[in-house]
Amino acid sequence: MSEAREVGVRPWFPWPLSRWSWWTESIPAERVAALRIVTALVLILDLLLSYLPHFDVLFSPDALGGRDLYAGKFRADHYFWSVLRWLPDSWGPRAVFGVWAASAVGLLVGWRPLVCALVAWACAVSVWNINPGPHNGGDRLRHTLLLMVAASGSGAVWAVSSVRSKGDPRPALVPGWPVKILFVQLAVLYFVSAYYKVLSPVWRNGYVMYWASHDLYWSLTPGVSVQVPVGLHRLSALVTLIWELGFPVLAVLKRTRAATLILGVIFHLGTLFTLEVGNFALYSIACYTAFAPWERLRNWRRTTEPESREAVASSSLAKVC
Numbered sequence: 193m194s195e196a197r198e199v200g201v202r203p204w205f206p207w208p209l210s211r212w213s214w215w216t217e218s219i220p221a222e223r224v225a226a227l228r229i230v231t232a233l234v235l236i237l238d239l240l241l242s243y244l245p246h247f248d249v250l251f252s253p254d255a256l257g258g259r260d261l262y263a264g265k266f267r268a269d270h271y272f273w274s275v276l277r278w279l280p281d282s283w284g285p286r287a288v289f290g291v292w293a294a295s296a297v298g299l300l301v302g303w304r305p306l307v308c309a310l311v312a313w314a315c316a317v318s319v320w321n322i323n324p325g326p327h328n329g330g331d332r333l334r335h336t337l338l339l340m341v342a343a344s345g346s347g348a349v350w351a352v353s354s355v356r357s358k359g360d361p362r363p364a365l366v367p368g369w370p371v372k373i374l375f376v377q378l379a380v381l382y383f384v385s386a387y388y389k390v391l392s393p394v395w396r397n398g399y400v401m402y403w404a405s406h407d408l409y410w411s412l413t414p415g416v417s418v419q420v421p422v423g424l425h426r427l428s429a430l431v432t433l434i435w436e437l438g439f440p441v442l443a444v445l446k447r448t449r450a451a452t453l454i455l456g457v458i459f460h461l462g463t464l465f466t467l468e469v470g471n472f473a474l475y476s477i478a479c480y481t482a483f484a485p486w487e488r489l490r491n492w493r494r495t496t497e498p499e500s501r502e503a504v505a506s507s508s509l510a511k512v513c
Contacts, residue, residue, distance in 0.1 A: 197362045200345030202370070215372055217313065218365035220487035221425075225302070227371070227482040228309075228346035228420035231282065231337050232299035234474045238334070241292055242326075242471060245318075250323055251276075251285040259322060266321075274318040288315055299341065302351020309342030323432035330472025336377060337475060344370040363490060371482045378479055379440040395433060398426025405466065413466050453483055 195316035199221060210217050227248040249256055259281065260304055265272040276284055292315035298308035320327055347353045389395040394403070402425035404410045405417035417425075435442075435455055455478055464473035 193364060194339035196267060196365045198366075199348040199364050200365050200366045204251075204347070205369075217368050218489075219338055219368035219371060220485075221364035221366045222350065222490060223343065223371065223482050223484070224341070224344040224346040224366055224487035225348065225350040226484065227337075227344065227374075228299055228302065228305055228341045229350065229480045230481045231341055231475075234471065235296045235334070235338075236293070236300070237474070238471050239296065243289065246326070251289070253281040253285075255285075258286050261323060261325070262321075272321045274312060274321040276318050276322045288318060291315060292319075292498070294391045295462075302353055303346045304348040304353060305351065306342050309338050309346075313342065328470045328472060330470050330475050333472065333475045333479070337478060340370040340374050348397070363487065374479055374482055375443070377423040378476075379443065382439040386433055389433060390437070395429060401425040401429040401432075410465065410468050412468060417466075435459065437505065444474050453480060456480060500511040 196218075198218060202216075204210075205216060209407075243250075248254075259277060260471055264265055264270075266274075266277060275288055278284075279287065293313060295308040295312040295315065299305055299312065316331070316338060320331055320335070348364045350364055364504060392400070394400045405420070405425060406464075408414060411417055435452070439452060439456070442448040443456075457477055460473040460476045463469050464477075
């Protein structure tokens with residue numbers, strides 16, 4: 193097998209991180225490339241479906257509240273900032289959203305992903321700070337995703353700026369610490385969320401999912417929820433609690449890792465289509481793409497190429513002889 197090519201800058205880590213192989217190991221570049229592509233797709237959908245239909249109401253010169261709706265956040269003793277506070281109301285919001293959309297497309301095709309991800313992050317934070325009202329926790333996860341994409345060397349493969357030419361058979365490896373940070377954040381997010389849920393008797397007896405699925409504020413399918421047995425609602429709540437509490441351990445152990453991650457994707461898909469959680473579900477699913485073994489596609493393609501098939505056949509014939 194060809195020697196792997198290391199791509200990206202490996203930062204200096206203090207002890208004990210420098211001695212922790214899980215933290216310092218390299219990972220296949222296909223994993224962060226998939227993270228970049230899916231994050232860009234979700235961001236484009238976010239811009240088209242969440243912001244564009246309400247742009248004039250929220251961000252135009254005559255927007256509801258304007259730039260001063262949350263003016264208290266930008267006091268001298270605070271550290272909030274927004275590019276929209278520095279640009280004129282007449283064209284600033286349109287310019288920021290135009291740049292934001294262009295950076296998302298750049299991420300999708302892999303054109304200078306470091307620059308595009310940082311620009312997209314700056315636009316996302318600017319829009320969040322100027323008007324946090326229409327946003328939720330999923331948008332904060334978006335900020336983390338963009339920073340991790342920027343730092344991960346996600347343009348090494350599957351990108352117009354790919355470092356590997358078609359004739360270079362060597363696999364590309366990138367530093368794995370950005371993906372590890374993403375995993376730790378998800379683990380902490382799930383565990384802390386489950387901890388506070390366990391404190392509630394409505395979560396412990398499982399009825400919370402029954403009430404939420406029938407609440408017109410939270411539920412997207414109240415008509416369908418009526419037909420689901422109460423016991424199934426309670427079971428889904430208890431499974432969610434167990435999965436969130438156990439995620440930091442179950443997702444690390446080899447025997448339970450795949451099932452835990454698959455259950456996570458199913459969980460977020462379920463909330464996407466049944467509960468009013470905004471784009472949190474989509475950005476959460478985007479995080480999971482970094483944990484899938486996308487490098488197997490490279491190995492599969494190599495074995496299906498004509499030259500590879502001939503090599504396999506020759507090797508088999510040699511063994512027979």
